[in-house]
Amino acid sequence: MHTVSPLALAAPAAVTGGERGKEREQERGERWLATGNQLAGLGALEAGIRFVAAYPITPASDALEWMAGRIEQQGGHLVQAEDELAAINMAIGAGFGGVPAMTATSGPGLALMAEAMGLAVASETPLVILNVMRGGPSTGIPTKSEQSDFNLAVYGLHGDAPHVVMAALTIADCHHTLGWAVAVASERQTLSIVLSDQFLGQSMQILPPLAEGAFKAEPVSASLPPAEGGDYFRYLNTDNGVSPVALPGQAGGMYTADGLEHSEQALPSAKAQDHQTQLDKRQRKLESLVDSPHWGECCRQQGAELLILCFGSLYPIALEAQQILLGESLPVNVVGIRLLSPPPLAQIRQCMDEVKQVVVIEQNHQGQFARYLRSFGLSFCSYHRPGPRLFTPGELVRQVKEMRHAESQAI
Structure with a gap:
C-alpha cells in the first residue's frame, strides 16, 4: 500500500x-x-x-x-x-x-x-x-x-x-x-x-504539515457468483440504497451501466415502478450523509446573539471578523457549511436557534446560497455581492454592527 x-x-x-x-x-x-x-x-x-x-x-x-x-x-x-x-x-x-x-x-x-x-x-x-x-x-x-x-x-x-x-x-x-x-x-x-x-x-x-488523510476509497464489492445460483442484481434495492458492485470481468457479475432507467437487474426499463424504485434508491443512499461529523465547522462565542453562516472561502474571513467584533464586545458565532447537498438542516437549525439574528453571507450577485436555504423554510438576513473584489473582515464587521443597531432600534 x-x-x-x-x-x-x-x-x-x-x-x-x-x-x-x-x-x-x-x-x-x-x-x-x-x-x-x-x-x-x-x-x-x-x-x-x-x-x-x-x-x-x-x-x-x-x-x-x-x-x-x-x-x-x-x-x-x-x-x-x-x-x-x-x-x-x-x-x-x-x-x-x-x-x-x-x-x-x-x-x-x-x-x-x-x-x-x-x-x-x-x-x-x-x-x-x-x-x-x-x-x-x-x-x-x-x-x-x-x-x-x-x-x-x-x-x-x-x-x-x-x-x-x-x-x-x-x-x-x-x-x-x-x-x-x-x-x-x-x-x-x-x-x-x-x-x-x-x-x-x-x-x-x-x-504545519498535515497528517495523512483518514479517508479512503472503499467500494461496496459484490460477492460473486450470487448465492444460490441467482442472477446478479447490480441495482438491488437495498435498505441503505447502496448496491454491491461487480468489476468488469468478474464471473457472474456482467451488467450494463448506461443512462437509461433500469430495473434492479440493470435492464433498461420504462416501467413506472422501476423508475420510482431507482429514484428512491438513489435519494436514500445519500440521506444519512447529513449525520456525518464532517458536515461543517462551528465557532461559538459566549454571549453571542448573532450568527454568521457561510460556505467556502468566506469562512476564514468571517472568523477574522469574529475576532475583531469580540475585541469590541460584540461576540458572534460563525458556521461554515462543508456539506451543501444534501443539506445538514438539523445542525443548521440548531445553530440558528442559539441566537437572535442570523446573516448568510456569500460572494455572488443573486444570493444563491440564501435562496437555497430559504427553500427549506429557514429565515434569516442575507448579505451577498459578486466579485472580483474579495470580501474583507472589515466589511463583515460593518454589516454585523448595522444589524445589531437595527435590532436595538426595533426593541
Missing part, C-alpha cells in the same frame, strides 16, 4: 539568517508552503484517486499540474483530454472499471459536463469533480474569485439526480474535503462535487 510522501509539498517558510535564524526554524519545526489546489490534489491522492482526466482551465489547472508529477508514483495516470466532455467521460469509464477517478475544472467546464454528471448519477458510478470557481457567467473573470457556481453544482443536472456537493472552507481544508469527497463517492457510488474558488485554490499559505 503506497502512501503519498508529504515531502514534495514541504518548503522553507522563511529565509534563515545565521545561527539565531536556524534556532528559530528548529523551534518552529517543519512547515509547508502550499496552495489550496496542491492540498486538494494531495487529499485526493491519499484517499485513493488513481486516474485523473481533465482539460486545462483557470483557476483549476494548478491542481492538475501538481498531481501530474505525483500520481504516476502511486501507480496511477493523469490524462489531458481534448475537452471537458471527453475528460469527464474518461473519468466515468475509469470509475466503472473500479479505479477511483476524478476531474477538475471551473464554471464553464462544469457546465459542459452536465449531461455526463447525470450519467454518473444514473449508472451509480463513483466520480469526483473539483470545481474551482471564478467570476462568471461565460468566460467571465477567469483570474478572480466568486461563489457563483453554487446553483450549477447543486441544480445543474437534468431530471431528479441526487448527488453530493461539498465546499472546502480553508486552504488546509481543501485536503480534508477532497479526501472526504473521494470516500463518499466510492462508498455511496455517486457523484461528489467539491467547490473551491480562485482565492482558496491559488493562494499560498504557510502551515
Whole structure:
C-alpha cells in the first residue's frame, strides 16, 4: 500500500539568517508552503484517486499540474483530454472499471459536463469533480474569485439526480474535503462535487504539515457468483440504497451501466415502478450523509446573539471578523457549511436557534446560497455581492454592527 510522501509539498517558510535564524526554524519545526489546489490534489491522492482526466482551465489547472508529477508514483495516470466532455467521460469509464477517478475544472467546464454528471448519477458510478470557481457567467473573470457556481453544482443536472456537493472552507481544508469527497463517492457510488474558488485554490499559505488523510476509497464489492445460483442484481434495492458492485470481468457479475432507467437487474426499463424504485434508491443512499461529523465547522462565542453562516472561502474571513467584533464586545458565532447537498438542516437549525439574528453571507450577485436555504423554510438576513473584489473582515464587521443597531432600534 503506497502512501503519498508529504515531502514534495514541504518548503522553507522563511529565509534563515545565521545561527539565531536556524534556532528559530528548529523551534518552529517543519512547515509547508502550499496552495489550496496542491492540498486538494494531495487529499485526493491519499484517499485513493488513481486516474485523473481533465482539460486545462483557470483557476483549476494548478491542481492538475501538481498531481501530474505525483500520481504516476502511486501507480496511477493523469490524462489531458481534448475537452471537458471527453475528460469527464474518461473519468466515468475509469470509475466503472473500479479505479477511483476524478476531474477538475471551473464554471464553464462544469457546465459542459452536465449531461455526463447525470450519467454518473444514473449508472451509480463513483466520480469526483473539483470545481474551482471564478467570476462568471461565460468566460467571465477567469483570474478572480466568486461563489457563483453554487446553483450549477447543486441544480445543474437534468431530471431528479441526487448527488453530493461539498465546499472546502480553508486552504488546509481543501485536503480534508477532497479526501472526504473521494470516500463518499466510492462508498455511496455517486457523484461528489467539491467547490473551491480562485482565492482558496491559488493562494499560498504557510502551515504545519498535515497528517495523512483518514479517508479512503472503499467500494461496496459484490460477492460473486450470487448465492444460490441467482442472477446478479447490480441495482438491488437495498435498505441503505447502496448496491454491491461487480468489476468488469468478474464471473457472474456482467451488467450494463448506461443512462437509461433500469430495473434492479440493470435492464433498461420504462416501467413506472422501476423508475420510482431507482429514484428512491438513489435519494436514500445519500440521506444519512447529513449525520456525518464532517458536515461543517462551528465557532461559538459566549454571549453571542448573532450568527454568521457561510460556505467556502468566506469562512476564514468571517472568523477574522469574529475576532475583531469580540475585541469590541460584540461576540458572534460563525458556521461554515462543508456539506451543501444534501443539506445538514438539523445542525443548521440548531445553530440558528442559539441566537437572535442570523446573516448568510456569500460572494455572488443573486444570493444563491440564501435562496437555497430559504427553500427549506429557514429565515434569516442575507448579505451577498459578486466579485472580483474579495470580501474583507472589515466589511463583515460593518454589516454585523448595522444589524445589531437595527435590532436595538426595533426593541
